[in-house]
Amino acid sequence: MSPLAGGDVRGAARADAVALRAPTSADRGRVREITEASGVFRPDEVAIALEVFDGAVAAPGKDYRAVGAYEDDRLVGFAAFGPVPCTVATWDLYWIAVDPVLHGSGIGRTLMAHCEAAITAEGGRLVVVETSSRDDYGPTRAFYRRLRYHEHAAITDYYAPGDGLVVYTKSLAPSVNG
Ligand SMILES: CC(C)(COP(=O)(O)OP(=O)(O)OC[C@H]1O[C@@H](n2cnc3c(N)ncnc32)[C@H](O)[C@@H]1OP(=O)(O)O)[C@@H](O)C(=O)NCCC(=O)NCCS
Known part of the structure; x- marks a missing residue:
């Protein structure tokens, strides 16, 4: 997992305490718990979140990428993203959710900063x-x-x-590597 782009993580000592890394299949139960606890997703949407997560874990970088935020090795949030087929460098943020107990702690911002940095590093220019x-x-x-x-x-x-x-949508600045 590439390091977080610096400078976009504000506030929240809590967010500073989380570690970001690629999730594994061992985190599937927490992904389910977090999406269900969010209270906004219907059961069929929880199932799709798990499908996207499974895809990202089984074949990282094929269709989906995922990043997890961990507090003491416990998953507390995750995001999944990937390039949109049939576009030139447009990327989709497929999913993001943070444990509701920790909402407002800066973890969502931290995850988004990671996604945007990773998308930029892969030449993405537009996030949807x-x-x-x-x-x-x-x-x-x-x-x-x-x-x-x-x-x-x-x-x-x-x-x-x-x-x-x-x-x-958000337009991303071109990567310094072109
Ligand atoms: C959306 C979500 C991922 C945000 O994660 P979070 O960790 O609570 O967000 P953060 O604490 O990083 O907040 C980042 C910024 O958004 C703002 N923000 C977050 N929640 C907000 C709210 N309820 N009202 C107003 N602003 C809000 C914060 O003030 C913060 O701004 P700041 O850094 O300038 O202070 C989280 O609320 C969540 O999991 N929601 C349920 C699932 C969901 O809706 N997922 C997206 C589906 S499309």
Whole structure:
């Protein structure tokens, strides 16, 4: 796992205490616990999160990459991301979740900084994040806005009646290595 890009981790002594590394299949149970405890994901979405996680662990770098945040070797958050097929250097943040007990500690920011650094290192130029318009996703949308993601598109009733899609994007600076 490449080191975290410096300088984008603020606040939260807690976030400073977490270690980032590639997760393994031993973390699958914690991924399930964290996604279920988030309270925003339906059971079918938890299943998809696990599918993405399994893909990232089984064949890192094929379709998905994953990063885990660990406190004393216990997974407390994770993110999964990968290049979008049929695009030139557009990447998708497929999943991010932090143990709700630790929300607001800077762990999500730390994970996102890692993802963006890894995407930049692989030549990615645009990050796309899809989320929901539901009220209970208000904190999630605030999180993306805080990390300078811009609301780019929205589709009403996309996930379900009353549950629209909101698409956020962020352009990444080109890597110093070109
Ligand atoms: C979204 C999520 C990953 C954020 O992780 P987190 O560790 O709580 O976020 P952080 O503590 O790193 O916060 C980063 C920034 O976002 C802001 N932020 C986080 N939660 C916020 C909220 N509820 N309201 C307003 N701003 C918020 C913080 O103030 C912080 O800004 P700062 O560093 O300038 O102070 C976490 O809340 C989560 O797991 N949510 C449930 C799952 C989910 O919605 N996943 C995304 C699906 S699309």
